[in-house]
Structures are given as C-alpha cells and as structure tokens.
Amino acid sequence: xxxxxxxxxTPDLLLxxxxxxxxxxxIVQTTLQVEGKQAFVLYLKSAVDExxxxxxxxxxxxxxxxxxxxxxxxxxxxxxxELADEQSILINLTRGNxxxxxxxxxxxxxxxNVGFDEVQQITLEPTIHGxxxxxxxxxxxxxxxxxxxxxxxxxxxxxxxxxxxxxxxxALVYDKVLVNPRALQxxxxxxxxxxxxxxxxxxxxxLYLNGNxxxxxxxxxxxxxxxxxxxxxxxxxxxxxxxxxPHAVIAPVVFFDFMISMEDMYHGYWISLLTLxxxxxxxxxxxxxxxxxxxxxxxxxxxxxxxxxxTVAASRxxxxxxxxxxVFFMLIFIEFLTExxxxxxxxxxxxxxxxGGLILGTAAVEAALTSNIMIIVVSLVAVSTFVIPINxxxxxxxxxxxxxxxxxxxxxxAGLAIGLLGIVLFLANKESFGVAYLKLGWxxxxxxxxxxxx
Amino acid sequence: xNRFLYYFIILNMIVNIVVExxxxxxxxxxxxxxxxxxxxxxxxxxxxxxxxxxxxPFPGRSLPELLELYTPNWLNKLVLLYFSLNWxxxxxxxxxxxxxxxxRFLTPEMSSYIILSSxxxxxxxxxxxxxxxxxNSMEIIMILNIPIVVFLIAKVYLDEAMDWDYVKVAMxxxxxxxxxxxxxxxxxxxxxxxxxxxFNRYLIxxxxxxxxQLFIVFLTGALILxxxxxxxxxxxxxxxSENIQYPWILTSDSVRLKYGLIERFIFIFLLIFLSLSFLxxxxxxxxxxxxxxxxxxxxxxxxxxxxxxPYLWLVLFWxxxxxxxxxxxxxxxxxxxxxxxxxxxxxxxxxxxSLMLINRGAKKKWAKSAE
Numbered sequence: 015x016x017x018x019x020x021x022x023x024t025p026d027l028l029l030x031x032x033x034x035x036x037x038x039x040x041i042v043q044t045t046l047q048v049e050g051k052q053a054f055v056l057y058l059k060s061a062v063d064e065x066x067x068x069x070x071x072x073x074x075x076x077x078x079x080x081x082x083x084x085x086x087x088x089x090x091x092x093x094x095x096e097l098a099d100e101q102s103i104l105i106n107l108t109r110g111n112x113x114x115x116x117x118x119x120x121x122x123x124x125x126x127n128v129g130f131d132e133v134q135q136i137t138l139e140p141t142i143h144g145x146x147x148x149x150x151x152x153x154x155x156x157x158x159x160x161x162x163x164x165x166x167x168x169x170x171x172x173x174x175x176x177x178x179x180x181x182x183x184x185a186l187v188y189d190k191v192l193v194n195p196r197a198l199q200x201x202x203x204x205x206x207x208x209x210x211x212x213x214x215x216x217x218x219x220x221l222y223l224n225g226n227x228x229x230x231x232x233x234x235x236x237x238x239x240x241x242x243x244x245x246x247x248x249x250x251x252x253x254x255x256x257x258x259x260p261h262a263v264i265a266p267v268v269f270f271d272f273m274i275s276m277e278d279m280y281h282g283y284w285i286s287l288l289t290l291x292x293x294x295x296x297x298x299x300x301x302x303x304x305x306x307x308x309x310x311x312x313x314x315x316x317x318x319x320x321x322x323x324x325t326v327a328a329s330r331x332x333x334x335x336x337x338x339x340x341v342f343f344m345l346i347f348i349e350f351l352t353e354x355x356x357x358x359x360x361x362x363x364x365x366x367x368x369x370g371g372l373i374l375g376t377a378a379v380e381a382a383l384t385s386n387i388m389i390i391v392v393s394l395v396a397v398s399t400f401v402i403p404i405n406x407x408x409x410x411x412x413x414x415x416x417x418x419x420x421x422x423x424x425x426x427x428a429g430l431a432i433g434l435l436g437i438v439l440f441l442a443n444k445e446s447f448g449v450a451y452l453k454l455g456w457x458x459x460x461x462x463x464x465x466x467x468x
Numbered sequence: 469x470n471r472f473l474y475y476f477i478i479l480n481m482i483v484n485i486v487v488e489x490x491x492x493x494x495x496x497x498x499x500x501x502x503x504x505x506x507x508x509x510x511x512x513x514x515x516x517x518x519x520x521x522x523x524x525p526f527p528g529r530s531l532p533e534l535l536e537l538y539t540p541n542w543l544n545k546l547v548l549l550y551f552s553l554n555w556x557x558x559x560x561x562x563x564x565x566x567x568x569x570x571x572r573f574l575t576p577e578m579s580s581y582i583i584l585s586s587x588x589x590x591x592x593x594x595x596x597x598x599x600x601x602x603x604n605s606m607e608i609i610m611i612l613n614i615p616i617v618v619f620l621i622a623k624v625y626l627d628e629a630m631d632w633d634y635v636k637v638a639m640x641x642x643x644x645x646x647x648x649x650x651x652x653x654x655x656x657x658x659x660x661x662x663x664x665x666x667f668n669r670y671l672i673x674x675x676x677x678x679x680x681q682l683f684i685v686f687l688t689g690a691l692i693l694x695x696x697x698x699x700x701x702x703x704x705x706x707x708x709s710e711n712i713q714y715p716w717i718l719t720s721d722s723v724r725l726k727y728g729l730i731e732r733f734i735f736i737f738l739l740i741f742l743s744l745s746f747l748x749x750x751x752x753x754x755x756x757x758x759x760x761x762x763x764x765x766x767x768x769x770x771x772x773x774x775x776x777x778p779y780l781w782l783v784l785f786w787x788x789x790x791x792x793x794x795x796x797x798x799x800x801x802x803x804x805x806x807x808x809x810x811x812x813x814x815x816x817x818x819x820x821x822s823l824m825l826i827n828r829g830a831k832k833k834w835a836k837s838a839e
Contacts, residue, residue, distance in 0.1 A: 313574075313575055314574060314575065314735070316732065317730055317732070317735045318729065318730060318731070319729075319730070319731040320731075421586075424582075424586070425578075425582065425583070425585075425586035426574065426575045426578065427574060427575075427735075427739065428570050428574055428575065428583070428586060428739070428742060429586050431739045431742050431743055431746075432586055432587065432590055432742070432743075432746055433590070434743075435590065435609060435743055435746050435747065436589070436590035436593065438605050438608055438609055439590065439593055439594050439597060439601075439602075439605050439750075440593070441605075442597075442601045442602075442604040442605035442608065443593075443597045443598060443601040443605075450600070450601065450604055452604065452605070452608065453604040453607070453608070454604075454607055454608060454611065
C-alpha cells in the first residue's frame with residue numbers, strides 16, 4: 015500500500031472518503047508531485063484498470079505544463095462523471111471510478127476494470143442459424159452488442175441504479191418511437207418502488223418486477239439472444255439489462271412469445287409453420303396426456319376404440335393401485351430425473367438419465383408397478399416438455415399438468431375439458447405490465463374492443 | 469358488425485342445439501314446429517337488429533349505467549332485478565342440464581353434486597374475471613371449438629344413417645299454425661345478442677348492423693334451427709322422437725367415426741358442447757353478477773379496501789344451484805326450461821321497452837343541455 019496520508023495538503027474530502035472506506039486494504043490514495051505541482055488521487059485498486067489509469071491520469075500530469083492545463087485536460091476527459099453527494103461518490107468509487115483533486119477541483123473519472131466483459135456463448139436457446147454469441151456480464155458490452163445490431167437513432171439506453179445493497183447499474187433499452195408507453199411507465203414505477211434488500215441478477219429482478227410473486231406463469235422473459243432482443247425492441251417492447259448478468263429481461267410479454275424460437279425467423283414459411291405446429295402440439299400433449307390417461311383408464315374407458323381400451327386394460331393387469339397414483343408416481347419420478355440431470359455436471363447426468371430412465375423404467379414395468387403404456391405416456395410428456403423453447407414456460411407447464419391431473423382425478427373426462435378451459439380463462443385474465451397475456455392479435459381487433467372505465 | 473357480437477350470437481345458437489330446444493320443437497313436430505321456426509327466425513333476426521340499433525347511441529355504456537342516468541329510480545331497480553334473475557336462471561338451467569347430461573352419458577356413477585362441483589371453481593373464476601379478459605377468452609375458446617363443431621355437424625349431415633325421408637315427412641306438416649311454446653323455444657337460441665347489455669361497455673366501434681349482417685345472422689340461425697330440428701328426426705324417425713328425452717345425444721351416438729382415434733362420436737360431441745356451454749354459463753353468470761351488483765351493493769361488504777360483493781352473489785348463485793340442481797329430475801328440468809322459454813316474450817318486451825325509455829330520456833336530456 016503506497017499510502018501517503020501524512021501529506022498535510024491532502025484535501026479533506028479525500029481523507030474523509032478514505033476513512034469511510036477503510037479498513038479495506040485496496041484503497042489507494044496517492045499524491046502526484048513534480049516541481050511544485052500537486053494532484054491527489056483516490057481509488058480502489060480492485061475495481062480500477064491501473065494501466066489505463068497510468069496512461070490517462072498519471073502520465074499527462076507530468077507532461078502538462080501547468081496545473082490549469084492538467085485540470086482542463088481532466089475536465090474534458092470522455093469518461094468524466096458528474097459529482098454528486100459524498101454517498102454517491104463512495105458508491106462510484108466502489109464501482110471503479112477514480113477521484114482526482116487538482117487545486118480544490120474534483121474530478122471523477124470512470125476507469126473500470128471489468129474482468130467478465132467477454133461476450134458469452136449462447137447455451138440456453140441454441141439455434142442452428144442465427145447469432146451464436148449472446149450478451150456479456152458487463153452491462154457496457156451488452157449495450158454495445160445491442161447498439162451494434164440495431165442502428166436507429168431512436169434507440170434509448172436509460173441507465174439507472176438499483177436501490178438495493180448491490181447498487182448495481184441497470185439499463186432500460188427501448189425504441190422511443192415504437193415503445194408501448196403505458197408499459198414503460200409501469201416498469202419505471204415498479205423499478206422506483208422496488209423494495210428488496212438484495213437483487214442478484216436479472217432472474218430475480220424479473221420476479222420482483224412482476225408485482226405478483228406467486229404467479230405460476232412468467233410475466234417477463236429472460237433471454238440471452240441478441241437477435242431476440244432486437245426483434246423485441248423493434249416490436250415495441252422494453253429490455254432491462256442488469257450489470258453482471260448475461261441475461262436480459264424482456265417485458266411486457268404475451269403467452270405466444272414463449273412459444274417462438276428465433277429459429278422460426280430463419281426458416282421458410284412452411285418449415286416454421288410446421289415447427290410451430292409441432293411445438294403447440296407438444297405443449298398440448300405434455301399438459302393433457304397424464305390427465306387423459308387417468309380420465310380414460312379410471313372413468314370412461316369406452317372413449318377410445320375397443321381395441322385400444324383393451325390394450326390399455328391389458329397392460330394394466332397386475333398394477334396394484336388406481337391409475338392416478340400410478341400417474342403421480344411416474345410423473346414425480348420423471349421430474350426427479352429432469353431435475354437431477356439439470357443440476358449435475360454433464361458427464362454424471364448422462365449416467366443418471368440412463369440408470370433412471372432406461373433401467374428403472376424397464377424394471378418398474380417388469381415388477382408390475384406401472385403399465386407399459388404409462389411409461390410411454392410419461393416419456394412422451396418428458397420429451398414434449400422440452401419442445402417448449404423457453405425454459406420458464408417449460409417450468410410453468412410442468413406445474414400446470416399436475417393441477418390438471420388433480421382436476422381430472424376428481425371429476426373425470428369432463429373435468430379435463432373444463433380444466434383446459436380454466437387454463438385459457440386463467441391465462442386470459444393474466445396481465446403482463448398492462449398487456450393481456452393471452453389474446454388473439456388480429457387486425458382491427460383492438461379497435462373493436464375498446465376501453466370503458468374499469 | 470363487431471366480431472364479439474357475432475361471437476355472442478353464434479355461441480348462444482350452438483349451445484342450444486343440444487338439449488331443451490330440439491326436445492320442445494320435436495314435441496310439437498305435428499303441431500306447427502316448422503312455421504314456428506320460421507316465425508321465430510323473423511322475430512329473432514329483427515330483435516337482434518333492434519337491440520343493436522337501440523344501443524348504438526351509447527357506445528361504451530352498459531345497461532345499468534344507462535338505466536341509472538335516464539330512468540326513474542324505482543323502475544330502474546325493478547328492471548335490473550328482473551334481468552338479473554333472468555340471466556341467473558339461464559345460467560343455472562344450463563348447469564343443471566349439463567350435470568344431468570354428464571351423469572347420464574359420461575360418468576353415470578358420479579353423484580350430481582360432484583359433477584356440479586367440477587363447475588364451481590372455474591365458473592366462479594370466470595364470473596369474477598375482468599370483463600375484457602372474459603371477452604378475450606371467449607374469442608379463443610370459440611376459435612378453437614368452432615371448427616370442430618362445423619366438422620361434427622357436417623359429419624352428422626353426411627352420415628349414411630341419416631334418413632332424409634323422415635325429414636320429408638316432417639316437412640309435410642308445414643301447413644300448421646305456429647305454436648306459442650315452439651316459437652319461444654326456437655327464439656331462445658337466436659337472442660344471444662342480449663348479452664350486449666353488459667358487454668357493450670367494452671365494445672366500441674362497428675356497433676351497427678346493416679342488411680348484410682342481418683342476412684348472415686338470419687342464415688346461420690336458419691341453418692342451426694334446421695339442424696337442431698330435422699337431424700334428430702332423420703336419425704331417430706318422425707313420430708318416434710317425441711318419446712326420447714335427449715334426441716340429439718342419441719343422434720350423436722348413432723354416428724361412428726370409423727377411422728378416428730375416438731370411435732364414438734358422442735364423446736367428442738359431449739365434450740365440445742360441454743366446453744361451449746361452460747363458456748355460455750360463465751358469460752350468463754358474469755352478466756347476472758354485474759346486474760345484481762348494480763341492483764344492490766352493500767357498503768358493509770367492502771373489507772380492507774376489497775369489495776366482497778361479487779363473492780356474496782356467487783355464494784348465493786351456487787347455493788341455489790346446488791339446492792335445486794342436485795335433486796331435480798330430467799322431466800322437471802325440462803318443464804322448468806319450457807316455462808323459462810315461455811316467459812321470454814315478457815323479457816324481450818321489458819328489454820326493448822327500457823331501451824326505448826333510455827333513448828327518450830337521453831334525447832330529453834340532450835335537448836335540455838342544448839338549450
């Protein structure tokens with residue numbers, strides 16, 4: 015530590031700030047001194063890029079003739095920040111700013127050293143075509159990524175600070191011409207009223223923004239794909255970037271957004287229509303199949319043709335408990351498998367799925383604990399869940415099918431039909447930042463459905 | 469015409485294909501059912517036209533608001549109570565009908581109370597929903613279901629078991645005078661437009677009806693009434709159908725989907741009509757609840773800034789429905805339905821009368837403010 019605090023001419027502000035920061039050992043408070051010229055520097059070593067500091071602050075000090083010239087040099091630096099009260103200077107110091115004092119003048123220069131500013135590989139929503147690199151954990155780099163893909167003067171970056179303990183920088187990104195003004199206002203208000211002690215990343219920021227923490231379906235979308243971001247900006251949505259998080263939050267979203275993969279844009283009309291159809295039928299299958307199995311085997315076996323009814327009944331010979339227990343058991347089992355393979359490192363997770371899926375499945379059938387058809391249903395459900403392109407919806411659907419299963423267990427096939435309608439009602443009643451979650455977006459439609467009071 | 473108005477009209481038409489309406493019409497097949505249908509079609513289409521016309525000057529306003537603005541207080545409350553009872557009974561009848569239907573054909577071992585309670589949670593949710601969300605979900609459910617309904621009806625028309633000779637025999641009774649009960653029964657599917665009295669609040673533009681739209685409504689109505697009356701006759705036989713409580717369900721069970729995943733037509737038929745009825749019930753009770761709320765609203769029930777009035781009405785709705793529907797027989801239900809249909813003209817007269825009063829009151833007010 016090259017501290018020279020005994021210098022009497024060190025300004026009080028610097029001393030005071032240094033004192034408030036102590037006892038951390040990475041404070042650097044130095045005096046630059048030559049031929050009667052003097053300047054004082056205060057920064058945190060762990061947050062500042064010292065090479066840049068040397069080049070832009072230290073070297074010019076020795077090269078400029080007088081202190082006035084040096085001061086005006088600092089004053090015109092592009093990374094100069096506005097000075098506010100002491101508290102905000104302290105926070106800025108922790109963020110990687112350097113405080114320079116020259117002749118009673120103070121300059122705050124941003125010389126951040128961010129160790130995690132590489133653009134990251136896309137892992138969550140891979141596509142064959144389309145961008146392969148996502149956002150970065152550094153907010154500046156992420157902003158750069160967006161700016162370089164959307165060259166419009168109307169693109170706005172509205173940076174602000176979270177008011178929690180982490181004091182992290184966040185940025186609202188939107189196209190000011192296209193943006194939905196009501197949603198923007200709502201998001202601003204929610205961000206201002208955000209009252210949580212610690213926000214760790216965009217994942218939990220999204221939950222807090224939501225307003226209703228207990229909702230099953232997500233009302234914002236997390237993404238790491240810059241092309242998805244640009245696509246959403248151009249359709250008037252608002253992006254929230256959080257410093258230190260490689261995922262951006264998109265709001266407001268509607269249900270159909272979660273069923274779109276960016277790949278759809280890069281294929282021909284028919285291909286993307288087919289994949290979209292596949293996706294929706296996957297969604298339908300993974301919600302309905304378990305409940306349908308219970309409804310058909312326990313309530314109304316005569317719904318399907320006789321041969322199929324007999325096959326199902328035959329495969330259930332020897333299964334000791336009613337169908338709903340079988341389905342619950344197998345569904346929970348498959349949830350275990352999914353959960354285990356997500357959390358484990360890749361080499362081990364392969365073993366887990368093999369042992370769990372293949373060996374246990376076969377053994378369970380041979381031990382007459384479940385029927386063959388149940389195994390088919392459960393694997394179909396598991397596979398079709400992964401057809402849903404956005405993870406959060408996948409999670410919501412995993413919960414949803416248990417509710418539907420419960421409803422069918424109590425009320426039979428009619429319960430299944432009513433339950434499905436209930437899901438539609440529920441989704442249609444949900445709102446994401448003032449936008450209806452589920453509705454058909456037809457031309458002229460909004461005109462016909464006007465606004466009354468309340 | 470606004471697409472949501474079409475949804476209301478068509479939903480009400482489709483839902484009423486199944487149970488009471490065809491039964492009543494077939495009962496009168498010897499006594500002027502055909503002329504009754506034609507008569508009802510003319511009345512129904514013109515009523516739709518009149519009601520839309522009368523609502524035109526008030527975009528974004530619901531009937532309770534208008535009544536409060538332009539009519540005397542005592543009349544306003546009376547009319548509201550009468551309307552809300554009507555809507556409540558309409559929803560309640562549909563629930564009871566479907567409870568009995570499900571018990572008879574889908575899950576015979578289940579108690580009526582359990583079948584009823586399968587409706588409770590979700591219908592209540594739908595009733596308490598924001599009106600606009602209900603409109604959105606109605607659109608989605610209709611769009612998903614109507615293609616299947618069209619397929620079902622087309623299949624019924626094209627099946628080999630359909631014997632058109634019976635239809636021709638039934639046609640020969642065209643020279644009878646219309647019968648009052650048959651007219652009201654045939655009129656009921658055609659007046660889906662009346663839901664406008666609450667939903668008008670959210671429907672702004674294109675609230676007019678021209679000749680083309682009138683023609684569309686007339687044509688779909690004719691098609692639906694033709695289907696609901698003649699198809700069961702063709703399957704079951706003219707002169708025999710009167711003895712059957714559920715002519716349409718038996719008809720649907722006569723059709724077999726040879727290569728379908730589900731072989732028996734009746735299951736698809738039941739479940740699709742169950743979905744649409746569910747939607748219709750939710751809409752009826754949503755309207756009923758809004759009307760009741762306009763009729764009486766207790767300040768005591770606003771607890772901690774939360775209005776509990778809607779819950780009060782819902783508890784009442786379900787209490788009555790459980791008491792009545794749990795022990796009702798099919799014959800009693802049928803009779804009740806018939807009485808309900810028979811008092812329909814009164815309902816329509818009150819509706820149009822109050823709308824005309826509102827129009828007059830509004831004109832007076834405008835004239836005053838112009839001075």
